[in-house]
Amino acid sequence: MNAASPRAIPSVDKLLSALDVTAIPRSVVTRSVREHLDELRRTTPLEIPPFDVLVAQLRTKLTALQRSRLQPVINATGILAHTNLGRSPLSPSAATAVYDAARGYSNLEFDLESGERGRRGAYVESALALLCESEDATLVNNGAAALALILRNLVRPARNEVVISRGELVQIGGGFRIPDILETSGARLREIGTTNRTTLDDYRGAIGERTALLLKVHRSNFFMEGFVESPAHAGLAALAREHSLPFVEDLGSGALVDIATLAPVNHEPQPQESIRAGADVVCFSADKLLGGPQAGVIIGRTSLIQGFRRDPLFRALRCDKLIIAALQATVEAYLHSLASRDSKPPGDIPVLAMMQIPVSELEQRADRMLTALASLPSKCEIGTGRSQVGGGVCPRSFIPSVTVRIRPNSISLDDFAARLRRGAPPVIGFISEDSFQLDLRSVPPSQDAELISAIHATLMKEPPEGRDP
Numbered sequence: 001m002n003a004a005s006p007r008a009i010p011s012v013d014k015l016l017s018a019l020d021v022t023a024i025p026r027s028v029v030t031r032s033v034r035e036h037l038d039e040l041r042r043t044t045p046l047e048i049p050p051f052d053v054l055v056a057q058l059r060t061k062l063t064a065l066q067r068s069r070l071q072p073v074i075n076a077t078g079i080l081a082h083t084n085l086g087r088s089p090l091s092p093s094a095a096t097a098v099y100d101a102a103r104g105y106s107n108l109e110f111d112l113e114s115g116e117r118g119r120r121g122a123y124v125e126s127a128l129a130l131l132c133e134s135e136d137a138t139l140v141n142n143g144a145a146a147l148a149l150i151l152r153n154l155v156r157p158a159r160n161e162v163v164i165s166r167g168e169l170v171q172i173g174g175g176f177r178i179p180d181i182l183e184t185s186g187a188r189l190r191e192i193g194t195t196n197r198t199t200l201d202d203y204r205g206a207i208g209e210r211t212a213l214l215l216k217v218h219r220s221n222f223f224m225e226g227f228v229e230s231p232a233h234a235g236l237a238a239l240a241r242e243h244s245l246p247f248v249e250d251l252g253s254g255a256l257v258d259i260a261t262l263a264p265v266n267h268e269p270q271p272q273e274s275i276r277a278g279a280d281v282v283c284f285s286a287d288k289l290l291g292g293p294q295a296g297v298i299i300g301r302t303s304l305i306q307g308f309r310r311d312p313l314f315r316a317l318r319c320d321k322l323i324i325a326a327l328q329a330t331v332e333a334y335l336h337s338l339a340s341r342d343s344k345p346p347g348d349i350p351v352l353a354m355m356q357i358p359v360s361e362l363e364q365r366a367d368r369m370l371t372a373l374a375s376l377p378s379k380c381e382i383g384t385g386r387s388q389v390g391g392g393v394c395p396r397s398f399i400p401s402v403t404v405r406i407r408p409n410s411i412s413l414d415d416f417a418a419r420l421r422r423g424a425p426p427v428i429g430f431i432s433e434d435s436f437q438l439d440l441r442s443v444p445p446s447q448d449a450e451l452i453s454a455i456h457a458t459l460m461k462e463p464p465e466g467r468d469p
């Protein structure tokens with residue numbers, strides 16, 4: 001084939017009108033078209049596809065771009081606080097609070113009593129302190145920011161050593177490595193003990209004139225078994241007090257209730273326990289087991305918390321009003337329910353509710369789903385699932401669950417998974433034991449109908465009759 005002339009490349013305008021895409025802003029579409037044509041121009045020898053083919057290529061590209069917009073998905077992975085899928089869903093009351101705060105003005109930094117400037121988040125901070133049994137509390141954007149602020153604020157040039165066990169120099173999720181956070185905060189790592197064993201004497205031996213604080217980090221997504229030892233919190237707290245050093249703990253998940261009472265999972269350390277055991281400062285994420293929005297909670301001694309609030313970095317890390325609205329509703333739900341006579345965890349926090357759903361209930365839903373899927377060109381059956389908390393919590397605990405297993409007759413499992421992922425709404429499941437599986441524990445029952453429609457649409461190209469698409 002002879003090289004085509006660059007002048008034969010269709011104009012952007014002509015392609016735009018042929019594409020006629022309205023779902024994403026025109027300028028975004030235009031940029032994609034330009035980029036595509038630029039790529040085309042760079043091919044040697046220049047080969048220009050027929051106009052229809054070019055339009056089809058662009059359509060594929062734009063559909064993928066449109067799909068990458070933030071949008072709701074159905075999480076059928078069985079991982080409840082799935083970091084890639086937005087961690088914990090908010091409770092209905094928290095979601096309503098976000099909506100209300102978003103739509104108008106609020107007393108975010110305004111004191112309605114005096115008519116003067118008020119402190120952002122003052123109410124939710126005091127509510128959090130009460131809930132966590134600590135003197136004071138404050139908030140920043142996420143757990144990593146909380147730890148960075150604490151370290152930066154407590155480390156001084158002449159006192160910059162942070163004593164931490166070698167067993168706790170972990171990486172949590174993508175891009176969060178404890179040694180790196182320490183370094184960027186101006187701290188010097190004073191690692192002690194060994195990977196599996198660190199004693200109180202190791203801590204004692206490392207304390208010197210340059211020590212800034214003792215740091216304990218919850219291993220979260222990583223666990224050790226066997227010849228393992230680390231000192232109890234109370235011993236560390238006493239040692240820190242003896243040397244007038246702060247004892248700081250990064251707890252990660254913010255389990256305000258004992259999750260081992262809700263589901264067959266290991267006990268996850270709770271902020272209140274650390275405070276009771278004498279920790280001076282504790283930080284954790286608000287969007288893991290707490291079930292709130294993305295935020296980093298810092299609790300502990302008033303004198304230290306006040307220092308964090310005054311730190312110039314604090315202003316750069318402060319939470320937005322939508323976060324405060326969501327967190328306020330979430331924290332109040334805990335305070336209401338823990339004050340009730342049976343002191344049950346709040347029923348409307350989705351991540352806690354999903355942990356507690358009985359397998360029999362999931363089986364009933366799976367049964368109904370099989371009936372609704374019976375006509376499809378596939379083999380469907382009920383399987384057993386192993387749900388996980390996610391978000392780095394209890395990595396070795398599996399909650400018994402129920403899956404719907406699907407084997408399409410005429411397309412591969414990978415193809416089926418991709419089509420469901422690219423559907424509307426996108427459905428995320430997993431392939432295991434020669435089937436595509438949907439774990440129902442992480443799917444709210446209110447999404448069952450949508451899930452069924454999505455599967456029908458994928459296997460039939462048409463939704464079943466009588467169902468809303």
Ligand SMILES: *Cc1c(COP(=O)(O)O)cnc(C)c1O
Binds near residue numbers: 144176251284
């Ligand atoms: C999850 C986690 C973090 C990071 O929190 P983000 O809110 O994701 O920034 C930090 N430390 C520990 C121990 C964690 O488990």
